Amino acid sequence: MFNLVRNEWMKLFSRPATYVMTGLIVLAVIAATVITLFVQSLGDGQDITWQSQLQTENTQLEQTIATSETGFMGQNPEEQLAINQYALENDIAPNRAGSFWSYLESSTFLISLIGLFAIIVASGIVAGEFSWGTIKLLMIRPIARWKILLSKFITVGAFGLFLVAITAVLSVILGLIFFDPGSSVRLVFEDGQVIEKSMAAYVIRVYLFNSLDVIMLTTMAFMISAVFRNSSLAIGISLFLLFVGGTATSFIAMYYDWAKYSLFANTNLSLYEMNMPLVEGMTMQFSIVMILIYFTIFIALAFTIFTKRDIAS
Template sequence: MVSLIHLIRNENMKLYKRTGTWVMIGLIILAIVGVGLFSKFVLDSDAQINWKEQLKDENMQLERTMKDTEKMGVGNNYVKQQLAINNYRLENDYPPVHSQSLWGFMIDATNFTGFVALFTIVVAAGIVASEFSWGTIKLLLIRPVSRSKILLSKYITTILFALFMISLLFGLSFIFGSLLFGFSGLEQPNLVYQEGQVVEQNMITYIISLYGFNSIDLFMMLTFAFMISTVFRSSSLAIGISIFLMFTGPQLVQLLSNYEWVKYVLFANTNLQQYTNGIPIVEGMTMTFSVSMIIIYFVIFIALSWIIFEKQDVAS
């Protein structure tokens, strides 16, 4: 019997033999290099020097905003939190994290997880559907291995590709950020507002948590694209629907946030940062609820993929 590890190795060999895979890897590298050079040579460095004056001006604006919202009887937790963090920086001489620093550059690089999601969706959408379009699915199924093991090897390969791309993004941002901006300010903490007070956190832990939070949406969308690819045997359909939902889903949830039922939509739950540094989209939502909804959607996507793949007729 063919082992699962052998199947995964074969899928990885097929994936990394494709020119498109290396083009995606190259684009990530170019993006990191480009943003690093832009931050180093184009952005204004005076902001780091005059940060105290800038924070004082920002505090004056925040205080005016707070007074205006209080007159209207509207609470503004974000303004209150930001004001407290700014005052803490001034009192303890902690400058804001600037893009022209290692930590700032690494934080900015987390925005590229969206590109990683796009590339991973392309891989997930094609890894099953391409076997049908090329006619190679018959060669796979005549081997002494179950359909479930074949599908599992393809899904694990997609997950490994996503992890590789995220690790590449993290590693490149650290290496290139170190080369451009050095290691000054490594002791600088991340400041968060928790339970009515400002708390210092380890910066590298915070950056890793950003990657973790951003990866939740990535893994759900690649699983969705994998499901569409398996069910409909069409990579273009899987790519189109997945990318459309990835960009429009969160905006639609925001527009419908006044409705109670929107909390059951996937995109209302994938952003777990709403519980750590913000306000839930729908009042009453909790971290436990969102994690439960993510698990339910994940099980549905995986179950549909496996059930339909097991029953599909590949003769046509």
């Protein structure tokens, strides 16, 4: 199996497109850093301390509570007020824009770009063998078909992790160089009290949560590539769902509870950290089970059809 994966990895990096995708990720991280620094420079002239900012925000929150209004994005104004007061009393500066940790958190949007590249690789890694006619060269070797397909799937996953690692490491390096350290403490309101948690653990969770859409759609693209042997179809469907699936599911969920059984209603686990499930009654355990069910279906279809279909057909 190791030799199969190494062979697929060597084939992947023998293509110029692989280096282009890697280079674009590096450029995207640098560009995001430059844009963040530029936006930060626009507000550098304002000599306002974080304590005064929180006090002003607390005044607004008290007005919101007095009028019984809902906070921004459904946040509980009383909980946010308690967090702000705790920060002021314990001298814990919040990680606002311009801090190292807020920069790392905002850099997670690049995972969508990584997903785009992973989908392209997953769509062509099987279908390309049929298009180029090299699939027969693989099949004449005394190796089980499922091992060949598994090595390709592992290669796709490894390439995605490779791009995520580049993004994370480069973001950390640039963040340490250009941004203020910020606070390593994240304040959250749980069980009626404010609790201090690790900011590093939170950023890691954000990376993982944002990766779920990418992982599932990459797996879908791999399945379509193996079943239909058509990379264009796999890329088209997967990219359409990547950019439209979440929005469409959110719209449907406003009117129908059955939307909770769709894939995209369950991949955004960060909603549970904000106590904002897409459909009332949904839990993180339910979403994890649904994700595993979809993942199993995609993998079962890919391996079953690939191992039983006549290659010459």
